[in-house]
Amino acid sequence: MKDSFLTITSECTAEIKVNRSKFIASAFPVLNINDTKEISETADAFRKKYYDASHFPFAYRTGTDENNFRYSDDGEPSGSGGKPLLEVIDKYGLTNLILITARYFGGTKLGVGGLRRAFFSAGEECLKNAEAVRKFIMEKVKIEFDYGFINAVMNLIESEKIDLIKNESAETCVLNLEIKISEAEKIKSRIVELTNGGVKFH
Numbered sequence: 001m002k003d004s005f006l007t008i009t010s011e012c013t014a015e016i017k018v019n020r021s022k023f024i025a026s027a028f029p030v031l032n033i034n035d036t037k038e039i040s041e042t043a044d045a046f047r048k049k050y051y052d053a054s055h056f057p058f059a060y061r062t063g064t065d066e067n068n069f070r071y072s073d074d075g076e077p078s079g080s081g082g083k084p085l086l087e088v089i090d091k092y093g094l095t096n097l098i099l100i101t102a103r104y105f106g107g108t109k110l111g112v113g114g115l116r117r118a119f120f121s122a123g124e125e126c127l128k129n130a131e132a133v134r135k136f137i138m139e140k141v142k143i144e145f146d147y148g149f150i151n152a153v154m155n156l157i158e159s160e161k162i163d164l165i166k167n168e169s170a171e172t173c174v175l176n177l178e179i180k181i182s183e184a185e186k187i188k189s190r191i192v193e194l195t196n197g198g199v200k201f202h
Contacts, residue, residue, distance in 0.1 A: 002064050003182035004136045007096040014125035018114070020106025023122035024050060025085075027099045027130055033062035039098055046100050053102035057081025057119060060098035061089050064137065068095075076103070080115035088123035094132065099123050138163070138178040141188065142202040145173050145195045152194040160187060 013026040028042045039060055047056050059071035059082050069089075071082030085099045101122050110118060145153065150173055157164055157177070166176035179187050191199050 002137070003180045004134050005064050005095050006093050006132050006134050008094065008127075008130040009133050010131065012126055012130040014122060014129060016118070016122050016125055017106075018118040018121075019108040019110060021108065021110060021118065022104040022106065023101055023118055024053075024104075025099065025101040025119075025122035025126035027097050027123075027126050030060065030062055030096045030098060033068070033096055042098055043100055046102070050102035052104075054105045055081065055103045056100060057085060057103070058098060058100035059083070059086035059089060059123075061086065061095045063095060076115055076119075077112045080112045081119050084116045084120035085123045088120055088127055091124070092127050092130075092132070094127070099126065137181045139181045139184040140165075141177045141179055141184065143173075143175050143177065143191060144200040144202060145191075145198055147173055149173070149195045149198070153191060156187070156190055156194060162187065 008027055008029050011026060011028050013024065015022065015024045017023075026046055030039060032038055043056070043058055050056075055076050056074045057072060057076055058074070059069065061069040069086060071086045073079070073081040081101070085101060089097065089099055101119055143153075153173070153175070156162070160183070163178040164175060165178055168174040168176065188201065
């Protein structure tokens with residue numbers, strides 16, 4: 001099971017010129033992959049910043065499902081703007097980001113092939129400068145058990161480097177954990193063993 005992904009830490013921008021046309025590419029991390037409003041607002045802010053540009057092709061990819069993507073040529077010839085930007089994202093193996101480019105027409109038509117190369121080059125120049133980070137997909141697990149098992153469970157948490165995000169213990173031990181999704185079932189089975197089956201998962 002895939003339990004990690006590569007994304008960018010912060011906004012980055014690059015600019016190239018091709019036959020007097022100017023291409024400004026910016027990449028933005030997407031923090032909430034289920035919030036299309038965030039992606040839309042990011043794109044709108046970019047368009048306002050470069051309001052006098054001719055076109056704004058973009059591409060984004062989110063999550064680890066390879067089907068979670070979208071791209072747009074924004075009025076450029078079909079396949080010449082958005083798709084090459086998505087190809088750049090995939091070249092670097094990134095997700096959870098939007099890559100958008102402002103194009104200023106320089107008076108010389110580049111043709112579909114020329115535009116494809118220009119948008120790809122602008123996007124690549126942008127992502128080459130980006131700081132990438134690997135993030136892990138985590139499962140939140142809330143466990144409840146008797147205090148008699150606290151030492152054994154805490155030793156497991158320490159040895160497996162499990163994130164203890166909240167301690168809600170009162171009459172019983174109640175711990176909120178974050179576990180790498182690929183290891184979650186194994187860890188839960190170990191907790192069941194350590195507590196002689198006395199653990200409750202909430």
